[in-house]
Amino acid sequence: MAYSAKARESYQKELQALRDAGLFKEERYIHAPQGADIEVEFPVGQGVPPRKVINMCANNYLGLSSHPEVIAAAHAGLDHRGYGVSSVRFICGTQDIHRELEVKLTEFLGTEDTLLFPSCMDANAGVFEAVLSDQDVMISDRLVHASIVDGMRLCKAMQDTFKHSDMGHLEEKLQEHQDKRYRMIITDGVFSMDGDLARLDVIVELAEKYDAMVFVDDSHATGFIGKTGRGVHEHCGVMGKIDIITTTLGKALGGASGGCVSGRRELVEMCRQRARPYLFSNSVAPVIVAGALKVMELVTRSTERRDKLEANTVFWRRGLKGIGLDIKDGDSPIVPVMLYNAKLAQDFARDLFGEGIYAVGFFFPVVPKAQARIRTQLSAAHERHHLEKALEAFRKVGEKYGILGLGKNQIIEKYGL
Amino acid sequence: MDELMKTIREYVIREYIEEGDDREVTDTTPLISGGIVDSFSMVSLKRFLERKYQIQIPDAQATPEAFDSVTKIAELVRRFKPDA
Numbered sequence: 001m002a003y004s005a006k007a008r009e010s011y012q013k014e015l016q017a018l019r020d021a022g023l024f025k026e027e028r029y030i031h032a033p034q035g036a037d038i039e040v041e042f043p044v045g046q047g048v049p050p051r052k053v054i055n056m057c058a059n060n061y062l063g064l065s066s067h068p069e070v071i072a073a074a075h076a077g078l079d080h081r082g083y084g085v086s087s088v089r090f091i092c093g094t095q096d097i098h099r100e101l102e103v104k105l106t107e108f109l110g111t112e113d114t115l116l117f118p119s120c121m122d123a124n125a126g127v128f129e130a131v132l133s134d135q136d137v138m139i140s141d142r143l144v145h146a147s148i149v150d151g152m153r154l155c156k157a158m159q160d161t162f163k164h165s166d167m168g169h170l171e172e173k174l175q176e177h178q179d180k181r182y183r184m185i186i187t188d189g190v191f192s193m194d195g196d197l198a199r200l201d202v203i204v205e206l207a208e209k210y211d212a213m214v215f216v217d218d219s220h221a222t223g224f225i226g227k228t229g230r231g232v233h234e235h236c237g238v239m240g241k242i243d244i245i246t247t248t249l250g251k252a253l254g255g256a257s258g259g260c261v262s263g264r265r266e267l268v269e270m271c272r273q274r275a276r277p278y279l280f281s282n283s284v285a286p287v288i289v290a291g292a293l294k295v296m297e298l299v300t301r302s303t304e305r306r307d308k309l310e311a312n313t314v315f316w317r318r319g320l321k322g323i324g325l326d327i328k329d330g331d332s333p334i335v336p337v338m339l340y341n342a343k344l345a346q347d348f349a350r351d352l353f354g355e356g357i358y359a360v361g362f363f364f365p366v367v368p369k370a371q372a373r374i375r376t377q378l379s380a381a382h383e384r385h386h387l388e389k390a391l392e393a394f395r396k397v398g399e400k401y402g403i404l405g406l407g408k409n410q411i412i413e414k415y416g417l
Numbered sequence: 418m419d420e421l422m423k424t425i426r427e428y429v430i431r432e433y434i435e436e437g438d439d440r441e442v443t444d445t446t447p448l449i450s451g452g453i454v455d456s457f458s459m460v461s462l463k464r465f466l467e468r469k470y471q472i473q474i475p476d477a478q479a480t481p482e483a484f485d486s487v488t489k490i491a492e493l494v495r496r497f498k499p500d501a
Contacts, residue, residue: 142458149457161458163435369452 022342023365028358034058034065034255036381040358053358054386056376059251061224061333062305063381069298070254070291077290085283089116090272093283101289104296105260109222109247110230110239113268116289118281120219120248120259121147126275127215127246127261128155132184137177140186141165141198145217148186157184164191167202174210182213184243189218189232190225193367193375195334197225200236213243219259220334223252223299224306243267249288254295258284305380309333312378316387320376323395324404326411333378336362337394338371340408341415345372348397355393370417421494421501426487428465433458444487456481466490472497 018024029041031050039050064070077097087093102114117123124147128138136157140148143164152159160177162170170185177183185207187198198216207214218231226234233242244267249258261271271278299305313333320327326338339345345361352359352374363372376390398404403411422444430442433454440446440453448454454462463479466472474497483493494501 142455152457159457159460160464161461163433166435364452 022346022363034060035063036379036383036386038358040353042353051353051356053353053356054382054390055379056357056359056390058255058377058379059220060255060379060381061220061252061309061377062299063309063379064252064295064298064305065255065381067254067295067298070294073294074287074291077293078287081286081290083287084285087283088279088281089283090279095283095286095289097286097289097293098283101293101296102260104293104300105247105262108230108296108300109245109262110233111242111245111262112265114260114262115268115271115275115278116284117259117261117275117278118284119250119257120217120246121150122277122281123246123259123261123275124148124151124217125154126151126277127244127271128152128157128184129276130271130274131244131267132157132182134158135181136184137180137182138184138186139170139173139177139212141188141191143191143193144186144188145192145219148188148217152186157182165196165199167199167206170203171206171210174206174212178210183210184213184215186215187217188220189216189245190220190332190334192220192334193336193362193373194328195330195332195336195375196328197221197232197235197330197332200232200238200242204236204238204241214241215244215246216242217246219246219248219251220332222247223295224309225332228303229299229306249284249292249295253299254288254291256288256291258288258292309378309380312380312382312387315384316376316378316391319387319391320394323391323398324406325394325398326403326407328373335376335378336373337376338373338408338411339403339415340370340372340412341417342372344401344403344411344415345374348401349374351397351400352393355396357390357393370412419491422487422491424469425466425490425494428462429454429487432461432465442487444491446487447485448487449481449485454484459484462490466494470494470498470501 029044031039036055038055040053041050081095085093102116105114128151132155134156138152138157139160141164142161160173162173185203189198203214221231223229225232233239244263246261261268317335328336339348342363345363349359349361359374359376361374426442463474484490
């Protein structure tokens with residue numbers, strides 16, 4: 001047997017070390033469709049009945065994950081185009097609806113062309129290698145998503161980074177790399193842990209000054225950031241000036257799966273020819289494409305959902321501040337409640353669950369050391385009563401730990417780092 | 418005062434410490450295991466050293482362990498340029 005006792009023991013030790021360090025990830029079982037009210041089994045497998053809680057940690061920004069029109073469209077897609085395609089795109093896995101969705105995404109994002117990927121993780125994994133070579137440099141914000149980091153690692157271009165959202169530092173790096181063939185500035189649109197927005201207006205200005213391309217992963221923005229929900233490029237007034245946008249269908253746009261590379265025609269075509277996750281994995285399933293087409297229709301037809309999300313965000317941010325919690329300022333529906341201490345973040349999340357609120361604590365290495373927090377995320381599926389109940393729970397738990405009205409230094413003084 | 422270590426420390430502070438981050442960087446502060454420099458951003462430090470001291474550090478030797486403190490980085494540089 002190749003899987004020896006020694007190997008088993010070694011892996012067991014490694015897993016135990018993760019548990020000991022408090023880094024072991026455990027799943028909770030959700031016994032309901034995604035939405036504001038869900039039923040969660042936790043701890044799992046111990047016969048504990050599922051508990052009804054308010055979900056404050058989904059990427060279901062527009063509340064479309066279980067929208068009846070999206071579900072009906074997915075059913076119709078299943079009936080008309082089948083369950084699976086049993087092929088990659090370029091052999092016999094491209095249906096008419098794949099191209100239809102690509103065209104809709106192109107129109108929505110205001111780009112030149114779009115290519116679907118099985119996920120945005122796959123889009124980010126494949127895009128850099130497809131369009132850059134060892135004569136080029138990738139200059140990324142230090143807080144970009146892990147999938148971008150992985151994609152950059154697969155690419156032969158030189159890698160460099162700039163301090164988070166530090167435009168002066170980015171400019172220094174652009175000056176330093178003027179000897180390269182192409183420079184590509186790489187950033188998230190909305191940073192998933194802090195909820196802040198990239199300064200795309202300044203980035204585009206620097207890109208023009210120093211002859212660089214701009215790449216944005218807008219996964220936490222597409223569908224709701226900007227006046228008509230096109231993304232951070234709309235919010236910053238630079239639509240049409242971003243060379244590559246990657247985004248996901250797995251968050252606001254229905255929340256199932258699938259992602260895309262959208263942008264300059266030639267760059268998208270290079271991905272179609274060379275991006276390995278596109279070339280060597282199955283097409284997005286027809287049922288998801290059909291659902292996503294309905295989502296695109298809904299988000300194009302009206303801004304009602306993104307407007308409701310915006311109103312919910314304003315109410316929630318104001319409410320958390322009002323009860324004296326320390327939050328990261330910003331405009332996005334990602335609202336981190338800062339606790340700084342990892343154990344406090346875990347305890348706080350556990351107590352919230354006891355109060356019927358589902359939110360998760362994040363700590364090193366997911367966020368920098370001494371930056372532990374509970375990340376809350378708003379949805380258009382939240383009604384005012386959900387948010388009022390959640391605020392009351394945050395107030396109650398915050399009071400229990402004596403942190404209401406305390407700032408960073410005072411919380412650290414009380415609980416340590 | 419060791420000039421090489423001073424140069425490295427100053428670069429690390431300028432390049433990696435964010436505004437408002439009051440962490441102190443001494444010659445023995447763990448940089449990578451301490452979360453100040455991530456392995457991805459280490460590339461700019463390597464390039465800085467190579468340019469400044471006109472050396473080539475092979476990738477195999479540019480490990481997170483070798484870059485984990487100002488003292489260790491200085492030792493690495495001196496392997497290629499003993500008079501640095």
